[in-house]
Amino acid sequence: MIERSEAPLAHPTLYGVAPGGAPLVFAGRCSQCNRIGFPRQTYGCEACGAHGEALTDVALPATGELISFAEVHRHHGTDIDTPFVMAEIRLDSGLLLRGTLAPQRADGLQIGARLCGTLVAGKPPGAALELRFAPEGV
Numbered sequence: 001m002i003e004r005s006e007a008p009l010a011h012p013t014l015y016g017v018a019p020g021g022a023p024l025v026f027a028g029r030c031s032q033c034n035r036i037g038f039p040r041q042t043y044g045c046e047a048c049g050a051h052g053e054a055l056t057d058v059a060l061p062a063t064g065e066l067i068s069f070a071e072v073h074r075h076h077g078t079d080i081d082t083p084f085v086m087a088e089i090r091l092d093s094g095l096l097l098r099g100t101l102a103p104q105r106a107d108g109l110q111i112g113a114r115l116c117g118t119l120v121a122g123k124p125p126g127a128a129l130e131l132r133f134a135p136e137g138v
């Protein structure tokens, strides 16, 4: 589910939107060892040290599998209301990343569940769109 909005993306260097509307994760791939790194950077491959033209930008579908999660009840920031759920997600490309889930509670979540990216307005309402992940079909 993508909220149709003219709101800008909160972190346009980290994620974007495919022409069809699906969220994408922007990462970097090393042509020497094929490692995918996130966030993308130009300092060099974290695995083999290759740099320069060996690192290429890739846009990965924001779909994958729930690896682990934790429901957060105390948070000192003001950018998100508690409770919320932090998760490790293994994207279908193999990239493991941490992100926030769209559901605010962990009730019913299962390790291994299919997740898909969704863009939701941050706080306050109407703020820039943030990439979150939600169980498929929800």
Ligand SMILES: [Zn+2]
Binding pocket: 030, 031, 032, 033, 034, 035, 045, 046, 047, 048, 049, 050
């Ligand atoms: Zn490498």
